[in-house]
Amino acid sequence: MAAPPPEKGAHGYFTTAGVFSDGAIDRGSALLADALPSKLPGRMADLGAGWGYLAAPVLQRDGVAALDLIEAEALSLACARLNVSDPRAQFHWADATQFRPDAPYDGIVMNPPFHVSRTADPGLGRAFIQSASRMLTPNGKLWMVANKHLPYETTLSECFRNVDIIAGDAAFKVFHATKPQTKS
Numbered sequence: 744m745a746a747p748p749p750e751k752g753a754h755g756y757f758t759t760a761g762v763f764s765d766g767a768i769d770r771g772s773a774l775l776a777d778a779l780p781s782k783l784p785g786r787m788a789d790l791g792a793g794w795g796y797l798a799a800p801v802l803q804r805d806g807v808a809a810l811d812l813i814e815a816e817a818l819s820l821a822c823a824r825l826n827v828s829d830p831r832a833q834f835h836w837a838d839a840t841q842f843r844p845d846a847p848y849d850g851i852v853m854n855p856p857f858h859v860s861r862t863a864d865p866g867l868g869r870a871f872i873q874s875a876s877r878m879l880t881p882n883g884k885l886w887m888v889a890n891k892h893l894p895y896e897t898t899l900s901e902c903f904r905n906v907d908i909i910a911g912d913a914a915f916k917v918f919h920a921t922k923p924q925t926k927s
């Protein structure tokens with residue numbers, strides 16, 4: 744059965760059945776958006792961009808020249824194309840753990856997936872962290888939100904020299920990581 748076409752929900756964004764946070768803004772993503780600084784680096788990416796919620800908060804920040812939205816689900820990316828019309832945005836239908844950008848990014852935001860089908864799998868989030876560190880410049884910066892119970896600290900400190908928790912609530916934590924260490 745085909746998914747219904749994207750429709751604008753009460754939150755003002757196009758989504759459709761089956762995409763992440765269909766019909767509602769994810770609380771973790773909103774927390775990440777609020778935790779972003781007023782100025783961001785020039786060349787940004789969103790790994791696992793979904794229907795594009797994080798694009799507007801990123802593109803509203805000073806200093807952003809380009810934003811790549813990288814998403815593996817075609818339907819989510821189709822919604823993102825409807826939601827994000829800023830010419831600085833580029834859309835990539837790709838596996839974020841394999842994607843090789845034309846040039847490294849100065850900054851990455853992400854709310855990584857933690858399910859493969861319906862099974863919780865923090866391995867996918869870890870692969871996103873490793874990928875982010877590989878895609879960033881030596882001075883690149885990562886902002887990432889995750890459910891509080893997910894064990895990402897070890898991978899973050901293997902992949903980045905500095906890791907801080909900059910925001911959070913009872914369910915989520917927002918990390919800021921700098922100085923990526925893995926280059927392969």
Ligand SMILES: C[S@@+](CC[C@H](N)C(=O)[O-])C[C@H]1O[C@@H](n2cnc3c(N)ncnc32)[C@H](O)[C@@H]1O
Binds near residue numbers: 764772791794795
């Ligand atoms: C937790 S959601 C976050 C979506 C969006 N960034 C937000 O904040 O609302 C994670 C997204 O990653 C996508 N995803 C899962 N595996 C992926 C992969 N290997 N490469 C790229 N995107 C992937 C999912 O389809 C989903 O849209």
